[in-house]
Amino acid sequence: MQPVQETSETASSPVAAPRRLAVLGATGSIGTQTLDIVRLFPDRLSVQVLTARRNAARLLQQALEFRPACVVIDDPEGYRQLREALAGTGIEVLQGEEGLCACVQRPDVDVVVAALVGFAGLRPVLAALEAGKQVALANKETLVAGGALVHEALRRHGGTLIPVDSEHSAIFQCLVGENPASVETLILTASGGPFRTRPLETFDHITPDEALCHPNWSMGAKVTVDSATMMNKGLEVIEAHWLFELPAERIQVLVHPQSIIHSMVTFVDGSTKAQLGVPDMRLPIQYALSYPERWEAPHERIDWVQLGRLDFEAPDPARFPCLPLAYEALRRGGTAPAVLNAANEQAVQLFLQEQIRFTDIARLVEAALEHLSEPDEVPSYEHLQEADRRARRYVQELAGVAAH
Ligand code: NAD
Numbered sequence: 009m010q011p012v013q014e015t016s017e018t019a020s021s022p023v024a025a026p027r028r029l030a031v032l033g034a035t036g037s038i039g040t041q042t043l044d045i046v047r048l049f050p051d052r053l054s055v056q057v058l059t060a061r062r063n064a065a066r067l068l069q070q071a072l073e074f075r076p077a078c079v080v081i082d083d084p085e086g087y088r089q090l091r092e093a094l095a096g097t098g099i100e101v102l103q104g105e106e107g108l109c110a111c112v113q114r115p116d117v118d119v120v121v122a123a124l125v126g127f128a129g130l131r132p133v134l135a136a137l138e139a140g141k142q143v144a145l146a147n148k149e150t151l152v153a154g155g156a157l158v159h160e161a162l163r164r165h166g167g168t169l170i171p172v173d174s175e176h177s178a179i180f181q182c183l184v185g186e187n188p189a190s191v192e193t194l195i196l197t198a199s200g201g202p203f204r205t206r207p208l209e210t211f212d213h214i215t216p217d218e219a220l221c222h223p224n225w226s227m228g229a230k231v232t233v234d235s236a237t238m239m240n241k242g243l244e245v246i247e248a249h250w251l252f253e254l255p256a257e258r259i260q261v262l263v264h265p266q267s268i269i270h271s272m273v274t275f276v277d278g279s280t281k282a283q284l285g286v287p288d289m290r291l292p293i294q295y296a297l298s299y300p301e302r303w304e305a306p307h308e309r310i311d312w313v314q315l316g317r318l319d320f321e322a323p324d325p326a327r328f329p330c331l332p333l334a335y336e337a338l339r340r341g342g343t344a345p346a347v348l349n350a351a352n353e354q355a356v357q358l359f360l361q362e363q364i365r366f367t368d369i370a371r372l373v374e375a376a377l378e379h380l381s382e383p384d385e386v387p388s389y390e391h392l393q394e395a396d397r398r399a400r401r402y403v404q405e406l407a408g409v410a411a412h
């Protein structure tokens with residue numbers, strides 16, 4: 009997926025109709041920040057669909073503000089409440105995965121913002137691409153687990169994928185105007201999270217509250233824990249592999265504690281381009297929605313003098329074993345990345361429920377990767393779903409927690 013060089017008049021010129029969005033995961037961190045961007049550009053963006061897992065109260069509030077054509081909720085009780093509360097408004101209420109897959113294919117949706125968390129995003133993203141939609145992708149687990157399937161859907165149906173994840177947005181921005189063949193390496197920057205300098209011998213005692221306290225970003229719980237283990241960067245290496253079509257050995261990770269450089273590209277002539285900005289997800293979200301344009305906005309600018317310096321260091325594999333595990337899954341291919349992802353999702357959930365230690369996350373993921381990954385060129389959705397279920401069950405069993 010390389011930036012397409014477009015010069016024609018686009019949807020954001022004053023006379024053009026607004027881009028109509030389906031925001032999947034509207035009640036989450038990326039979802040609510042997406043709606044902040046819609047509020048900034050009411051003439052250029054409109055909301056057709058809003059979805060959530062179970063926060064019916066917030067979804068209702070958003071529906072009454074943005075007046076979408078349709079809302080989707082996973083939780084049956086939330087579905088009942090929303091149907092009652094939205095009766096007579098003309099807003100359609102759908103439920104579950106079927107509802108998600110139907111709403112992204114609506115003819116009145118131009119762009120699907122995929123801000124669900126986890127493997128649950130894969131099927132709706134595939135459905136959106138099969139309908140030829142543009143997908144602004146935050147949900148990295150979709151590409152980690154189903155990268156090959158996503159590629160196939162893109163090739164067959166002519167949809168497009170624009171990255172929202174800040175590192176991938178940075179790389180995407182660095183590639184505008186460049187020939188993809190002149191890229192040598194991608195350098196993904198990582199903050200190093202809250203435990204970059206914590207004594208390693210205390211890692212067994214890390215609590216969920218400590219892991220949920222990220223130094224630079226305010227995000228949903230799952231991605232925040234992933235940042236603390238650096239599995240997040242591992243998932244992002246796999247995400248970058250699928251987005252920019254480069255092998256693992258040409259995707260590097262560099263720890264940069266200030267999170268000002270969001271990532272870099274080194275070209276074959278030895279030159280490196282970087283994209284910088286304050287750590288604020290609204291910037292990459294807006295770029296994904298405005299691309300190929302840039303829209304004037306009052307987001308905070310970098311204060312260079314106050315910033316003073318930028319620091320860099322190599323990631324420490326002893327401290328962050330999840331990062332090499334992700335490289336290993338990418339090298340193995342087949343169902344290995346899906347197994348890594350599912351084992352990690354399950355382990356993070358168990359850690360947040362205080363059923364396992366912080367250091368067990370990498371241990372459980374490694375065991376699942378070792379025992380369950382299978383080679384398969386392009387695993388089918390059903391094969392991936394089975395790999396996902398088995399990995400979750402395996403982690404629950406190893407952790408001594410009853411499967412449910
Ligand atoms: P979040 O937990 O804050 O929000 C997740 C949203 O998805 C919520 O609206 C929730 O209701 C919905 N959801 C969750 N599970 C679901 C399911 N099974 N079915 C249907 N809906 C479901 O998460 P977030 O931090 O906004 O992250 C969303 C995605 O974006 C993740 O993949 C994350 O890795 C990625 N991302 C987030 C950030 C960030 O700053 N938050 C940055 C980069 C990438």
Ligand code: MG
Pocket residue numbers: 173174175244
């Ligand atoms: Mg990121």
